[in-house]
Amino acid sequence: MKKIVIIGSTGSIGTQTLEICSNNNKDIEVYGLTAGKNIEKLKSQILKYKPKFYDNLDKINFEIKNTQLKDSINLVSDQNVDFILFASSGSKAYLPIVESLRSGKTVGLTNKEVIVTFGPLLFQIAKSNGAKIFPVDSEPSAIWQCIDGDSKTISKIILTASGGIFRDLDVKEYKNITTDQAKQHPNWDMGEKITVDSSTMMNKIFEIVETSYLFDIPIENIEVLIHRESLVHSMVEFLDGSIKAQISKTDMKLPIQHAIGFESKNFNYSNKLNLSDLNNLSFSEVQIGKYPCYDFALDYIKKGPLYVSALSITNEILVDLFLAEKISFVSIADLMIETLINEKFEYEITFENIIEMREILENKIFNRIKSNANNY
Secondary structure (H helix, E strand, O other): OEEEEEEOOOOHHHHHHHHHHHHOOOOEEEEEEEEOOOHHHHHHHHHHHOOOEEEEOOOOOOOOOOOEEOOHHHHHOOOOOOEEEEOOOOHHHHHHHHHHHHOOOEEEEOOHHHHHHHHHHHHHHHHHHOOEEEEOOHHHHHHHHHHOOOOOOEEEEEEEEOOOOOOOOOHHHHHHOOHHHHOOOOOOOOOHHHHHHHHHOHHHHHHHHHHHHHHOOOHHHEEEEEOOOOOEEEEEEEOOOOEEEEEOOOOOHHHHHHHHOOOOOOOOOOOOOOHHHOOOOOOEEOOOOOOHHHHHHHHHHHHOHHHHHHHHHHHHHHHHHHHOOOOOHHHHHHHHHHHHOOOOOOOOOOHHHHHHHHHHHHHHHHHHHHHOHHHO
């Protein structure tokens, strides 16, 4: 049986992963679970799925028979573990991922921020230690499914975007957007941060970078199209002119299952799409001026990996401030541009330098807000 650990088991992705494990319990053993602050839910998961080990942010010992508290760093490096699903969010969650890769593990990543912020470093560690990184995010997973087993030369990758909850809203109305409104998505049920990123289209910027890192594709060869139905999750155009598309319902269980069961490919998936129910699939270019963050970031990510790291960190800080109602929706783009446009990031990409860069960017953003509080 494949022994898996789920980092962030109480969130949406973690919960769905446990459902997949339950449906395929002859092939999968839930070996370890970790969570942050949702202690009661973690405890109920432990009682139901009976992992050998668990961890939580406050190191609370539940004293449940046949399971024990174990630090996440030690858990992910356990020699018995076959697969680790990282369902935690935010770039600060990189330490267990790094330890997993150093231990030569196969990991599934849903965490865009970690891949975008530390990507080149993570892939270097994986290569040096024989570890594997499988994408769980729906778009990169769709690309993976399209190119698996195909030897044809790729011409370009086409990522699709719903356009977010404000896709039909006039740009002049952005100043009135509330935090509660921005937490909604027209098609997907996702976490708050990624939902806000969808509304600004920053999630697509990060998927461009993620795709480039995962599949060694130049950024210039990755295109984004608005696809309101969110059924075509990505497309791959080959040099001969043919295009492969991955089409499925807006259900994260499929990419989760694909990552966990990639080697066997025997897992069952019941939430299948009926093509006869499809009346329309629409595609259009991203409208310039509609998404200020996207417009700025599309050129910015071409400057190099450290600039990408700075962009990811800056966006993470600003979205957290918006969700805490410290800044307005339009200030996300304003502060992003003001913070980054004149900064130079020409030093070596290391974990230490990226962590130091976070402190510099945080101070710059907070000082700007403090000195011009009425503008944001």
